[in-house]
Amino acid sequence: MINKLPYILSSLIVLLINNVYAEETPKFYNDSAEDLFYDSPLESYKMAEKALVMATNMSSTHEIVRAYVNLSRYYTFKENYQRSLDSLYVGVEYINEIPRETAEQLLLSISQNHLILHSNNLTFDQFINSNDEEVFWRKNYNVLIKLSAYYYNNYSYLNANDNLQKALVLAQNLNDSSCIAEVNYQIGRLAVAIEKYDRSLVYFDKALPYTIASKDSLRASKIYSYMGESQMLLKEYSTADSLFLLALSFSSKSTKNHYLVLKNLGKFNFNQGKYAVSKSYYLQALGNMGNNYDSDKAFIFNELGDISLLDHQLAESKMYYDSAIWYSKRFQDFKNLEEALVGLSEVAVKRKDFKLSNELLKNSKIAQSKSTEQKEMEAISYSNAYFDTYFKELQIIDLRQDKYIKDLILEQEKEKTSLLIVLLIVVLLGGVLLVLWFIQTRKNAKLEREKAKVARDHNEELMMINSVLSQSQKELLNANQIKDRMFSVIGHDAKGPLISVRNQVFGLIGKVDKESTVYEELVNSEILIDNVIRLINDLLNWAMLQDEKIELNIEKVDFKEILEANLSLYQQVIDRKKIVFDIDLPSNTILDTDYQLLSFSVRNLLSNAMKYSPEGGEIKILSQRTESSFTLSITDHGPGITEEKMDSIFRMPESFVAPSPDREGLGFGLPMTARFVKLLKGEISLKSELKQGSTFSLEIPCLK
Known part of the structure; x- marks a missing residue:
C-alpha cells in the first residue's frame, strides 16, 4: 500500500486539477470512477455517487447505468453482493435505452455476482432483498420483462422466450390481469418474429380481452395488426382484411402504429393484386410518417416502385426505387437495397438499356451478399449468465405450496403418536x-x-x-x-x-501499357476467366464423384507427355510470373494407370504450386520409378501452409464460396486430387513450413 501511495496522491492531484479545469459532467465522473477503482476504491465510489446524482438530474440513462455499474463494483469489492445486485437491478430498468455495449457490461456484472453468491451457497431470498412473496414475484417479473424486451430488440429470440415463460409463471402467481395480458402480448409478438403464426394468434387472443376492457387503443391496434399479419401469412385473407381494418379503427394518426397499420394494409392489398388500393394505403402511410427518416420507408418505396412498374409508369417507378435506395443506404438495409436495385434493373430493361441493367444486377448481388452477412450477425445469441446458470438450477418456488407441505408434515408427526x-x-x-x-x-x-x-x-x-x-x-x-x-x-x-475469350484477353494484355489501369483490369479479367474455367472443371469432376461414375481405364501412359501437356496449359502464367522449373525425371516414364485421373492430379498440383509461387520463384518437380511404384513430388517456395489448414486440406469443403480474382474454383481441387489418387490405389501427402514453401507428394502403382 505504501508503494502505491505516490501514485494514488498523483491521481488525486490530477483529478483535482481536472475538477477545476474540466467540464463537470456525469461522463467525467464515471470515467474518473473507472480510472480510480483499482488504486483507490473509496474515491471511485464517491465519483460514482456524484455521477449518479448528476445523471439523474440530467435524465441521462446511459450515464445512470454506468454509475450503478461502478457502484456495484465497489460493493462487490467490499463483498456486499446483495447491495451490488440491488444497484445492478435498478440499471436493468434502463436496459432498452442504452447502447448494447453498456447493456452487455450490465448483464455480465449481474451474472458475476450471482455466480459468486451461488458458489457461497447463499439462498435466493438472501440477495433478492425482500421477504414478501408478492414483492419478490413482482420484482422478478419486472426484471424478466425488461430483459425479454432487450433480447427481442437484439434478435436473441431464444433468450427472449425463456424470460417471457418465466415472467408468465410469476404473473399467474400474482394473479394480475395486466401482467398476464402484457406477457401474452409479448409472447405473441415474439411468435410472429419467429414465424410461428398459429401460436401467435393463441397468445394475442388471450391478451385482447383485457386490452379492450382497459381501453388501451394503441395496444389493441398493435394486436389487431399483428393478428392480421399472421392471418395473411396463413392465407386467411378475408379474416386478415377485417383485422387490419380493426387495427386502423383503433389507431391514432399521431402514433407510429398508425402508419404501420397502413403499411400492412398496403402489403395485404398488394398480395391480393389490388394495386390501386395498395398504392393508396402506402401513400397514406408515407404521409403519416412525414419527414421522419424511418427505415420502413425503404420497403414502402420498393412496393410503390413495383406497382408503378406493373402500370408501365417507368419514370415514376424509377423515382420510387431511387428513394428506396437512399433510405436503404441510410439505414444499412441491404435486403431492401437489393430489391430496389433489381427493380431499377427491370426499368432499364424496359427502356432497352441493357448495359445499365447488367450493372444494376451486379450491384444487387453485392447487396444480397451483404444482406446474408447481416442476417448471420443478427442470429448471434447474446447469453445472459444469470438466467442460463441460476434459473436452470433453481425453480421459482410457490411459497404457498411450500407452506402447505410443511403443515402436512407437522400433522403426520402428530398422527404418529x-x-x-x-x-x-x-x-x-x-x-x-x-x-x-x-x-x-x-x-x-x-x-x-x-x-x-x-x-x-x-x-x-x-x-x-x-x-x-x-x-x-x-x-x-x-x-x-x-x-x-x-x-x-x-x-x-x-x-x-470461355477459353476463346481468355486467349483473346491474353492477346490484348500484350498490346496494352503495363502502367495503365486497363492493363490491370485485363489481367484481373484473365484471372477471373481462368477461375470460372477451373470452377466448371471442379463442378464436373465433383458431380462425377458424387454419382460414383468414375471407372478406371488402365492403359500405357507416358508421364513425361502428361507433364509437358499440363505445363503448356499454364505457359502464360509461367511467362508472366517468370517461374523457373527444376525437373528431374527417370529414364522410364511409362506407367500402367488411368491417363485422365493422373493428368487431373498433376494439373491440380502444378496449378497450386504456381498460384502460391512468387514472381521469379522456382518449382522443383522430382519423380522416381521402381519396379512396382511411381512417386512424384512438387515443391514450391510460397508462403507455406499452417498446421491447422494441413489437417483439412484434403477434405471436401462444407460450404461453397464463389470464385473471385483472389480465389480460384470452389476449393475442390486438392480434395478431388486426393480422391483420384486413392482411386488409383495410391497415396498423397503434404509437408509444409511457413514462409519456406510446400511439397506435395503422391505415390501410385506403375504396373497392372
Missing part, C-alpha cells in the same frame, strides 16, 4: 393399493387393445408411405438425369467460348 391411527392408516393403505391394483389391471388390458389397434393403423400408414416413397424415387431418378444433362451442357457448351 397414536398406534391405533397408524394401524388404521396401514389397513386403509392396503385397501387403497388393492383397489388401485384392480383398476390398473383393467387399464392395462384396455391399453393393450388400444396398442393393437394403433399397430394396425401404423401398418396401413407405412404401406401408404412406401407407395409415396416409390413415386419419390422415380421422380428423383428423373431429376438426376436432368442434372446429368445440365452438367453435360456446362462442360461442352460453356468451356469452349
